[in-house]
Amino acid sequence: MCNRARNSGEPETLIAQFGGSGWLTEQPRDNRFDPVELYPKSRAYVIRTAEGARGLDVMQWDVTAGQAPWPMTNVRNLALPQWKALAERPDNRCLIPLSEFCEWTPAPIDRGDGRKPIKGEMWFTVVDQPLFAVAGFWRAIGDARYFTMVTCAPNALVRPIHPKAMITILHPDDHATWLEGSYADVVALQRPYAAAAMTVRGPVFPTRDRAGGGPVR
Numbered sequence: 001m002c003n004r005a006r007n008s009g010e011p012e013t014l015i016a017q018f019g020g021s022g023w024l025t026e027q028p029r030d031n032r033f034d035p036v037e038l039y040p041k042s043r044a045y046v047i048r049t050a051e052g053a054r055g056l057d058v059m060q061w062d063v064t065a066g067q068a069p070w071p072m073t074n075v076r077n078l079a080l081p082q083w084k085a086l087a088e089r090p091d092n093r094c095l096i097p098l099s100e101f102c103e104w105t106p107a108p109i110d111r112g113d114g115r116k117p118i119k120g121e122m123w124f125t126v127v128d129q130p131l132f133a134v135a136g137f138w139r140a141i142g143d144a145r146y147f148t149m150v151t152c153a154p155n156a157l158v159r160p161i162h163p164k165a166m167i168t169i170l171h172p173d174d175h176a177t178w179l180e181g182s183y184a185d186v187v188a189l190q191r192p193y194a195a196a197a198m199t200v201r202g203p204v205f206p207t208r209d210r211a212g213g214g215p216v217r
Helices: 011-019 081-087 172-180 183-189 206-211
Strands: 043-050 053-061 093-098 100-104 121-126 132-141 144-152 198-204
Touching: 011 043, 011 053, 011 093, 043 132, 043 144, 043 172, 081 132, 081 183, 093 144, 093 172, 132 172, 172 183
Parallel strands: 053 144
Antiparallel strands: 043 053, 043 093, 093 132, 100 121, 121 198, 132 144
């Protein structure tokens, strides 16, 4: 399941490509916010609508807001009552802009360096969309906002690495439908992106390579 991703887009680029009307909330100005690297519970740029206007927001990647034993970064079964309640409401839908996402290799890999085999990172990109949008839902708890990505069946490129699911990547023509359409429209869009329109690189071992003085990517 995708729990690691990157977004290389600057706010101005994301607004121009996905957001339209600008910021919906004040832009974060603290140095703890890293908009490029996405991890569970980290903050990320998210596109949503408010009062009919689409714009950019910042939310935390865990739709349960820490109220579950582990971060809920991905959901798939939209028929479950808690997710259907979000899926039915356009105001609770969002787009998560990404430039690439990661899945770990199914088994540890022996790198021949005499050290314990470890799993490597496999990074997926979309050829026809250098910046792409993932289908998501969000909700507000108190003054904070939290999101999750929606997953679907994996395509032929992702399946050998992660056979259970992949994130739901949307075509640009489907952004408005995801944000504004019916519940049936949302379910219909929960499908794998074409494998031929994606690439993958890896495995890479950034933690070990960094420790050994080698390149991070």
